[in-house]
Each structure stands twice: as structure tokens, then as C-alpha cells.
Amino acid sequence: MGGEARQQRCDEDLAEVVAELFVHDERVRGLDVTAQVDGGVVHLRGRVDRPDQLDTVRRLVGRLAGVHAVWDRVRVGGRDPVVLDLGCGDQRQYPTNIGVDRRRTPSVAAVADVGRPLPFRDGAVDRIFAVHVLEHLIDFLPLVAECHRVLRPGGVLHVLSPWWKHVNAVADPTHVRLLDTQTIKGICWGPERPAWHPLHVGRDESTVFADLTPAAPGDEPDPRHLARFFD
Template sequence: MVALAQPPPSADRLRAIDGFLAEAWADQVRHDERLRGLAVDVRFDRGVAHLTGAVAEPAELRMVRDLVGRLAGVYGVWCRVGVGGREPVVVDLGCGGQKQYPTNLGLDIFPAPGVDAVADLSGSLPLADDSVDVFFAVHILEHLIDFLPLVDECHRVLRPGGVLHVMSPWWGHVNAVADPTHVRLLDVQTIKGICGQRPPGTPRWYPLHAGCDGASIFADLTPLPPSEPPPSPSHLARFFA
């Protein structure tokens, strides 16, 4: 007998989870002196933590990201935080008419009200090396027969410490197959493959966070420099089987 997939949380349960997470983070801030004085706002929406504000150093942002990601019930940590007085450069891939944030740079293959530049996302991105702080790839990878070239392009364009945020339908949910333009099925294990099972010499990624809410998968990935060791088994065990 094939086991049925666990249904995703209801809207009421997600609101309750968000409330719990907000309380847990407020308690963390009260009791963790490392967080005092940092101008970072954390908002939870359906289990995704949205970070905005500003910090002085990249290490401060990484610390906040890591601490938020350790809260039970967080599926992803989406970030738009300025560092050292500079606003982040944020790009929405395949945004269509709706960006994740209104001020993001929107790229899509078709013109639309939210698209700032028309680009074929299956090819080279019209962006310079080390020029972007954050990529959002929200409901785009499942539309590409081969999404690895796009992932590799994000690796090229991201600045050191930059983050690629991925959200796609989970293969076990009806949303993955209900849209006839979806040509790929994804799982959290797909993210594990991106981070650790690529041929030598290809871009490497470090998973900051990964999760699944029963309907969608989420991943926050940062480029791994060639000189850095791969993620440890204990770190990978946080997210992957």
C-alpha cells in the first residue's frame, strides 16, 4: 500500500504557527544579547520568515538568519536587509506581474507590469558577475526542463554571501501536476542534489535552510567558494534525508 502524503497545514494552522514563531522570536530577542540593538525586523507569513532592516556587518545578518532558521516551524528565511549602509540588490526571476517586493528588479521571458527586463531564464542572465545580493526564484524552476543552467547563473551573479531563495511546488501535492506548464517535479532532496551531487568544477552551494510545508518546497542557498569545504553531514542532516 502506498502511503498518502501528509496534507499541508490549513490556513488557520499556518496563522497559529506564525503567531507562535513571532512569540518565540520576540523571546529570543529579549534574552539574546547578540540581537540587542540590531535594526532587523522579522515577520512571519505562512511559516516563512521575512527579514528587513539594516545591519553594519555581513556577519550580523548571517547570525540573525541562522537564529531565525533554527526556530521549529520555519520553512524558509527570506531576506531583504541592508548591510553597511548599502541597500541590497534584489532580483525576482520569472516574476510576471507580481514581485516579492515592489522595488526588486524583475526579470521574465514575457513583458508584464512587474517586469523590468525581458530575459530568457534558460540562458545567460543579463547581469554582471558579483552584482546581486538576493535572487528570488519563486515558482519558476518547475517551468524549466533543465533549471541547472539558471542555478549556475545565479551562482555567477551573486555577491559573496548572497542568497538564492527557491520556492516550488512539492512533487506530492496536486499543485505540482495541475499546471500543464510545469515540466519538472521537485522535492527537498532535489535541493540536496544541487548542493552536493554535482560534477567536479561546477558551482557549489551551501544550504542555509530548506523545508517543505506539504504543498511547496523552500530553499535558501548561498554560493560556496572553491576553497571552502562542503557542508558537513550534521548540517545536511538538518534538512535532508
């Protein structure tokens, strides 16, 4: 069985497992949330009344074997999430995302250089996608700090980048950084920069995935939680 066919089978099986979770787990049973799976990424749709309900869904789904990341377009308390798609180029991850790029395309709503401060207020957005972006920046920590600034408490930064051992990481001459899951660990904590809690971190044979939420000052991560993701 080829790699793509195997991944499709895995996605189909994982979608069934997630659907069963919504039926049988009393913590999420009855919620108006559905899931699709593509390449190990679980895409949540629907609506919930409270943020903690979505947090519970994300936490339970993220524990399932084979899940690389959990992305969502879930309405919370009647409000659609505000989502930035950094460096989106010609294609946003979701059609309703706010595209941000230094080059004007039909997908771009805000023309801005992601290597400079983002043109958004503090705590203005719920989700940020940085898909195939960090590997193009010599120093991506200022952008990560900007994402921390503009995310609301409980918001999520979604990172997707080539894994350093795969040919895709070095085949593109515009890639100037190599990433691993341990790189995400370094992003989460460091002197004189904002901290992050990893909701989910993983990789497949070609890609590093991370879902990160801003940590409040003084927050201490759970060592058992970190052991799932990092050496």
C-alpha cells in the first residue's frame, strides 16, 4: 500500500474514532461539533456555548493516536472565531480566514510583512495559522512573539513546517531554517520572551505540527503533559 493510500485509510479510521467519541464520551456528548480528518489533522466544525467546551473537545481529540494537529472553525457563544492566515499567498487554510501576506493576492486581506510587527491590536484574534512560514525566516522568534501579543487568552497558534530530516526541508532554496519537534520546545520557553503551552506537538515523515496557546505569566506546564511531546 502506498503512502497516500495508507494515510487515507488512517484518516478514515481516525474520523470514525472521533465520531464515536462524540457519541459515547459524556464530556462531549450532545455538542454540535463534527470532525473531518485530512493527513492526520482533525478539522472541527460546529458551535458550542462556552470556551471550555471547545477546550475539552480539543483536549480529548488531541489525545487520540494518529492526530497530528487539531484545527477548528467552531462558533463559541454565537461568535465566529477571528482567524489570521499568515503568509497565505494564494490559498488560505479556511476560506473565511483573514489572509496576511506582503504580496497582494485574491486571498490576502491585509498586506503586511510577517517579519515585522503585525498590524493588529493586542488580543484581537482567536486563531493564527503559520503554515510553511517559519522556515522562511532567519529569525522567527519576533513573529512568534507577535502572535502571542495579538492572540486572545485561550487562542491558538497553528504551526506547520517541513521536518528537518525530509528532503522538502532543504529542497526549497528559500528555506533558511530547519525545524524539529524540539524546536517547538525551544519556542515555548526561553528567557525574555513570551511563553506558550503546547496543546499538541507532533510530526509525520515530512512535517512538524504544533498547536500552541499563550501562557499567562507565572503559569507552569504539567510535566506529564510535556512528556507526550518532548524528550
